[in-house]
Amino acid sequence: xxxxxxxxxxxxxxxxxxAPAAGFGAAGPEWDNEPMAQAQAAExxxxxxxxxxxxxxxxxxxxxxxxFFYGDFQALHxxxxxxxxxxxxxxxxxxxxxxxxxxxxxxRMHDLVPDARVTxxxxxxxxxxxxxxxxxxxxxxxxxxxxxxxxxxxxSIYENVAYGPRMLGWSRSRVDQVVExxxxxxxxxxxxxNRLRRSALNLSGGQQQRLCLARALAVDPEVLLxxxxxxxxxxxxxxxxxxxxxxxxxxxxxxxxxxxxQQAARVSDFTAFMLMNQQRAGELIEFDSTDNIFNRPKDSxxxxxxxxxxx
Amino acid sequence: MATxxxxxxxxxxxxxxxxxxxxxxxxxxxxxxxxxLVQRDNALARAVIRGDEELNELHRELRERSFMIxxxxxPVARDLRLIFxxxxxxxxxxxxxxxxxxxxxxxxxxxxxxxxxxxxxxPRMAALVQSQVHDVLGAVIDADQDRARKIxxxxxxxxxxxxSLWDELVEYMVNDPGNVQRAAILLFIAKxxxxxxxxxxxxxxxxxxLHTGHIxxxx
Amino acid sequence: xxxxxxxEAVDRLVAGLVxxxxxxxxxxxLILLLFVVIKGLPGMLAPGFFTDLPHPQGVPGGxxxxxxxxxxxxxxxxxxxxxxxxxxxxxxxxxxxxxRLGDTVRFVSDxxxxxxxxxxxxxxxxxxxxxxxxxxxxxxxxxxxxVLMLPVVLRSTETAxxxxxxxxxxxxxxxxxPQWRVTLQIVVxxxxxxxxxxxxxxMARAVGETAPLLFTAFGNEFLQLNPFRPMxxxxxxxxxxxxxxxxxxxxxxxxxxxxxxLLVSITNIxxxxxxxxxxx
Numbered sequence: 001x002x003x004x005x006x007x008x009x010x011x012x013x014x015x016x017x018x019a020p021a022a023g024f025g026a027a028g029p030e031w032d033n034e035p036m037a038q039a040q041a042a043e044x045x046x047x048x049x050x051x052x053x054x055x056x057x058x059x060x061x062x063x064x065x066x067x068f069f070y071g072d073f074q075a076l077h078x079x080x081x082x083x084x085x086x087x088x089x090x091x092x093x094x095x096x097x098x099x100x101x102x103x104x105x106x107x108r109m110h111d112l113v114p115d116a117r118v119t120x121x122x123x124x125x126x127x128x129x130x131x132x133x134x135x136x137x138x139x140x141x142x143x144x145x146x147x148x149x150x151x152x153x154x155x156s157i158y159e160n161v162a163y164g165p166r167m168l169g170w171s172r173s174r175v176d177q178v179v180e181x182x183x184x185x186x187x188x189x190x191x192x193x194n195r196l197r198r199s200a201l202n203l204s205g206g207q208q209q210r211l212c213l214a215r216a217l218a219v220d221p222e223v224l225l226x227x228x229x230x231x232x233x234x235x236x237x238x239x240x241x242x243x244x245x246x247x248x249x250x251x252x253x254x255x256x257x258x259x260x261x262q263q264a265a266r267v268s269d270f271t272a273f274m275l276m277n278q279q280r281a282g283e284l285i286e287f288d289s290t291d292n293i294f295n296r297p298k299d300s301x302x303x304x305x306x307x308x309x310x311x
Numbered sequence: 312m313a314t315x316x317x318x319x320x321x322x323x324x325x326x327x328x329x330x331x332x333x334x335x336x337x338x339x340x341x342x343x344x345x346x347x348l349v350q351r352d353n354a355l356a357r358a359v360i361r362g363d364e365e366l367n368e369l370h371r372e373l374r375e376r377s378f379m380i381x382x383x384x385x386p387v388a389r390d391l392r393l394i395f396x397x398x399x400x401x402x403x404x405x406x407x408x409x410x411x412x413x414x415x416x417x418x419x420x421x422x423x424x425x426x427x428x429x430x431x432x433x434p435r436m437a438a439l440v441q442s443q444v445h446d447v448l449g450a451v452i453d454a455d456q457d458r459a460r461k462i463x464x465x466x467x468x469x470x471x472x473x474x475s476l477w478d479e480l481v482e483y484m485v486n487d488p489g490n491v492q493r494a495a496i497l498l499f500i501a502k503x504x505x506x507x508x509x510x511x512x513x514x515x516x517x518x519x520x521l522h523t524g525h526i527x528x529x530x
Numbered sequence: 531x532x533x534x535x536x537x538e539a540v541d542r543l544v545a546g547l548v549x550x551x552x553x554x555x556x557x558x559x560l561i562l563l564l565f566v567v568i569k570g571l572p573g574m575l576a577p578g579f580f581t582d583l584p585h586p587q588g589v590p591g592g593x594x595x596x597x598x599x600x601x602x603x604x605x606x607x608x609x610x611x612x613x614x615x616x617x618x619x620x621x622x623x624x625x626x627x628x629x630r631l632g633d634t635v636r637f638v639s640d641x642x643x644x645x646x647x648x649x650x651x652x653x654x655x656x657x658x659x660x661x662x663x664x665x666x667x668x669x670x671x672x673x674x675x676x677v678l679m680l681p682v683v684l685r686s687t688e689t690a691x692x693x694x695x696x697x698x699x700x701x702x703x704x705x706x707x708p709q710w711r712v713t714l715q716i717v718v719x720x721x722x723x724x725x726x727x728x729x730x731x732x733m734a735r736a737v738g739e740t741a742p743l744l745f746t747a748f749g750n751e752f753l754q755l756n757p758f759r760p761m762x763x764x765x766x767x768x769x770x771x772x773x774x775x776x777x778x779x780x781x782x783x784x785x786x787x788x789x790x791x792l793l794v795s796i797t798n799i800x801x802x803x804x805x806x807x808x809x810x
Contacts, residue, residue, distance in 0.1 A: 107704060114628065141706030151697035154720050163715075164705040212701065219705055262385060294387050296524025307390045308316045 057084035059123075060223060060253040061106055066120035068101055068282075070113065075101050077281035078120075081272055083223075088245060088254045090268035090290065092261055094305070097274040098282020099257045103225050106255065107143035108136050124223075141168075143223040144216035149232045150208030152200035152215070157183075157192050160200045160211055164219035182214040186244060206237025213244065217252075224248075226256040230263065242267045261306055265294045273302045319384050323393060326380065329373045330397050330404075334448040336366055337404045340411035341444060341507060345437040348418035348500065349430055356422075359415035363408050370405040374398060392524060396517035400451065403510040403517075407444070410503040410510075417496045417503075427483065427493040433501060436472040439465070440504045443511045450518050459518035462511065463529035469508040476501045563791070570788025573781030584751045584767075590778050594786055596753045597762040600668065601793075603755070604747055604763055605737055607672035612679035613729045619680075620687025620725070625713050627688075639681040648741035650674045655745035668754075668761035671747030675736040682732035690724025691717055723805040730801040734794040740765040764790050 061083035068076035076098045083089045083106075091099040101110070108129060110116040121128050129139050141164075152160050161179040170178065179196075183189040188210050192203070200211055209229060216224060226245075230238040245254060245267050258264050264271050271293040273286045286293065286302045297303045304310040340359050347356035377398045380386065386394055421427075443465055450458040480498050483490040516529050573579060578593040585592030619639075623632050654674035658664050694717050702712035718725070743749075748760040749770060764786045771783035 109700065109704065112700070112703065137706050137708055139706075140704055145700075145704035147697055147700065147704075149697060151695065151701045153698060153701065153716055163702070164707075167705070167707050167711060215701070216705065261387070265387065295391070297388055303388050306387050308319070310315065 057087050059083065060085040060125065061255070062121075062123040063102070063105070064121040064123065066102070066105065066118060066122060068098070068105065068110070069115075069117040069119075071115040074279060074281040077277060077279070077283050079274075079282070079284045080120075081284060081287045083253060083255055084270065085253050086250055087269040088249060088256060088267055089270045089272065090264035091255065091257045091272050091274060092259075092264050092305075093274035093282070093285075094276070094310070095259075096280070096282075097276050099272075099274050100227055101282065102274070103227055103255060103257050105130075106223065106225055107140045107145055108134075109145070111136065141219050142221050143225060144219065144221035146209070146213055146216060146224060146226040146229045148228045150205055150212050152203070152208050152211050154199070154201055156197045157200045157203070157211060158196040161214050161218050164215065168219065178218050179214075182218040183211075185217055185248065186210040186214040187240065188214060204237070206233050206240060209233060209237065209241060210244070213241070217248075221252065223253045223255070226254065228257055228259060231259070238263070261294075265290060273297075273299070273305060275301060275305075316384075319380075319386075319390075322376070322380050322384070323390065326373065326376055326394065326397055329369065329376065330400055331448070331452055333366065333369050333373065333401060333404050334444075334451065336362070336369070337407045337411070338441070338444050338448060340366070340408055341414075341437075341441055344411040344414035344418065345434065345441070347415055348421065349434055351418075351422045351426075353419055353422055356415040356418045360412050363412045366405060366408040370401055370408075373401045377401075388524075389521075392521050396521040399517050400514050403513050407507050407510050410507050413503045414500050417500045421493060421496055424493055427490060427497065432472060432476050432479065433497065433504075436469060436476065436501065436504050439469055439472065440508050440511070443469070443508055447511045447514050447518070451514065454518070454522065456519045456522040459515035460529060463515040466508050466512050466530055469505060473501055473505045566784065566788050566791055569781075570784040570786075573783075573785030574788055576778075576781065576785070579782065579785055583753055584762075584782075585778075586751075587774060587776055587779065592778065592782065594762075594764065594767050594782060594789075596750065597764045597767045597786065598789070599753070599755065600747070600750070600761040600763045601737060601765070603757060604668050604671045604675065604743070604761065605733055607669060607757060608675035608679060608736055609729070609733055611672065612676040612683055612732065616680050616683025616732070617687050617725055617729070620684040620728075621691060621713060621718065623684065623688040624691035625709070625717065635684075639684055642677070642681040643685070646741075647678055647739050648744075650678045651742035651745045653677070654742065659746060664758055666746065666748040666760040668747050668757040668759070671743045671761070671763070672757070674742035674746050675739060678739065678742060679732040679736050682735060683728055686728025686731065687721075687725050690721040690728060693724060694720045727801040727805050730797050730804075734797040737793055737797075738765055738790050740769045744769075764793075 059082040062080075063082075064080050066076055066079045067074060079098075079102060081089075091103060093099050104110050105118060105122055106124075106129075110118065118130055120130070122130050124139065124143070128134065153163065155163075158179055161182050162175050165175045165178045180189065180193075183192065188207060191207065192211075200208065203211060209232075213224075213229075230241050233241065242263065245256070248254075256264070256268065268290045271288065271290045272284055273293065274282050275285045277283045286297060286299045288298070292298075293302060294306060297306065301310070340362055343355055343362075344359045346352065347359065377394045380394055381391075384390075443462055446462045447459060450456070450462060477498065480494040480501070483494045512530050516527055519525070519527050519529065576591070578591055580593060580598065581595050582591065582593030583596050584594065619635065623635060626632070627635065651674050654670050654677070658670040658673060659666055664670050698716050698720055699712055702716045703709065707715075743763055743766055747763055747766065749766040750760045750762045754761050767786040768783045768790070771779040771786070774780070
């Protein structure tokens with residue numbers, strides 16, 4: 001516990017960029033308010049220190065006053081936050097606070113729900129993905145997703161990973177190459193390379209989830225959305241996924257919904273805490289560097305939640 | 312906030328009350344050691360030395376307790392800070408107890424010798440340090456970081472007194488080599504008091520950290 | 531302690547009742563099967579049953595060669611029409627049919643399922659035969675059976691597709707696949723076992739139907755392979771031969787009934803076997 005504040009984790013990652021957040025001990029009061037300010041008002045140039053971090057990790061996804069409705073029921077109320085490029089952003093909060101709903105807006109999976117309606121803006125590299133003329137197919141290729149339960153297709157291991165690349169019409173040799181690379185990226189290659197034609201359903205839960213990750217990586221996305229990706233996995237498999245997240249961070253922007261606060265603390269750079277308001281609509285309570293959220297949250301509701309005094 | 316972690320909260324309460332108890336023991340030890348010096352009371356001095364074992368035992372127990380809580384409860388935020396700062400306080404209090412023992416030992420040695428001079432500045436310094444110890448423990452109990460900051464500011468007075476005592480005692484030594492042994496012992500006692508005051512500042516810093524999450528330097 | 535006794539006694543009583551009910555339900559089925567086997571086996575083992583054409587009444591011997599071929603042809607054409615259409619409608623209902631159109635289709639299909647099978651025969655007769663579109667013919671019989679099979683195929687297809695976990699669809703869509711691709715390449719293959727089973731079961735149901743064929747395929751004592759002509763079928767053989775006072779023909783009726791039972795059973799077993807292989 002003690003040796004695992006997020007910033008120390010970052011230093012262990014072989015990412016080319018330097019860790020953005022200062023360590024536990026180095027955080028002085030003068031630095032204190034900056035990540036929040038950058039995160040919530042990224043269009044304004046931050047102070048000197050913040051500016052370099054902002055340049056290194058510009059906002060990849062920007063939610064602006066997002067409201068979400070299922071029919072008449074409002075599930076999200078005025079949520080605004082920036083997801084920074086090549087950083088891991090965790091969404092935490094009690095069940096029903098709308099974090100999964102919010103996550104699924106980023107690749108418009110809510111389109112599948114009849115009666116779902118969103119207002120506000122979600123900018124992806126500056127383009128509003130909620131606009132009626134936005135190309136949803138293209139969006140979903142660029143914003144991949146990993147689900148709560150491993151959901152490999154009932155096909156072979158190879159077919160699972162090759163599905164996306166084939167759909168994009170890539171050549172056979174390129175598909176082969178991408179399958180191998182994706183399986184290597186997820187640490188599966190050594191485990192499965194001699195049984196690629198076997199059914200994916202014979203893999204263990206942890207392997208299945210890494211296969212799903214490989215399948216998502218195969219179409220070369222820019223963002224990965226993860227909806228409680230370790231909820232169905234044992235601790236070892238969970239740590240493997242977390243390890244992969246750190247390894248892949250320099251190539252992808254990641255957003256993870258998790259019920260496991262320790263997981264959020266371990267893997268993420270930024271943490272958003274959400275809560276249901278009186279009308280049962282999810283609201284963003286606090287969004288800050290993970291270091292600040294878990295060491296010195298500003299909102300007492302955040303503190304109550306992360307210290308387990310809530311719900 | 313409503314507690315959904317009753318057991319955890321109980322463990323934290325036990326830790327807290329242990330630290331408070333240790334604080335009052337240390338405060339008493341410092342008072343008794345100075346009294347043993349001024350009153351030339353060897354029995355009291357020996358009582359302080361014996362009492363240190365109990366302090367050491369409590370120190371060990373409280374540190375084990377905090378490790379156990381960290382290992383089993385995965386505290387974060389204010390809980391983590393509480394355990395961290397209390398753990399550090401426990402270490403400082405244990406050292407303060409050692410300083411009291413040093414003073415008591417010095418008192419026993421001085422009590423065999425004729426008094427060098429009337430004790431004026433030393434008891435003044437001791438009184439100041441004692442009030443600091445008392446106040447900072449109050450700030451810990453009341454969780455009052457503003458008071459903690461103010462207490463830390465009083466360290467300057469102690470330093471001033473320490474410097475003037477130093478000059479005075481050095482003068483004694485220079486004037487008469489026969490004074491050297493006694494003056495040196497008194498010098499060490501003054502040094503112990505000065506160190507106790509430094510540790511008071513450290514504890515005040517812990518109080519601030521506990522409430523803000525920021526590690527500050529209060530001096 | 532005594533309470534426990536009472537509970538145990540009640541437990542045993544209920545278990546006994548369940549077994550009794552099971553036996554009550556199973557007994558007629560077993561008796562029926564036994565009866566068909568005992569009565570049908572001699573006719574089936576008679577020389578020429580599978581290979582000869584029917585002999586005129588009063589002439590001993592003869593077989594149902596034409597009826598076997600007729601049944602296969604009629605069911606074949608019916609399946610050719612009903613299975614693809616039914617599967618397509620089932621896919622539509624499951625993947626796109628969560629609206630009023632889907633509900634309407636579902637309602638119509640339920641009505642069709644509940645309709646007496648002779649109604650399909652009269653319907654096909656009125657539309658195809660009486661109007662001389664095709665006249666009495668195998669194809670008219672196929673049409674009647676196809677309409678009868680349709681609701682079975684489409685509802686079993688829909689059920690099979692609904693059983694495919696939604697996470698497969700989400701996984702496909704989240705990769706940027708358009709919905710038609712996800713449906714055809716992921717959802718339908720995942721449900722293939724259920725779809726094939728549904729199709730086979732609908733065929734099994736149709737193969738034993740007599741009523742829809744009476745006014746359509748009509749029956750034929752001679753070998754006829756032209757689907758636009760009247761054609762014999764096993765169910766028609768059972769119906770017609772059971773009513774004549776000649777022992778050899780009655781035996782053939784029983785034998786044809788047994789053959790139908792065997793066909794249906796084999797189809798069912800095939801379906802199960804196939805599903806198990808798919809699921810592995």
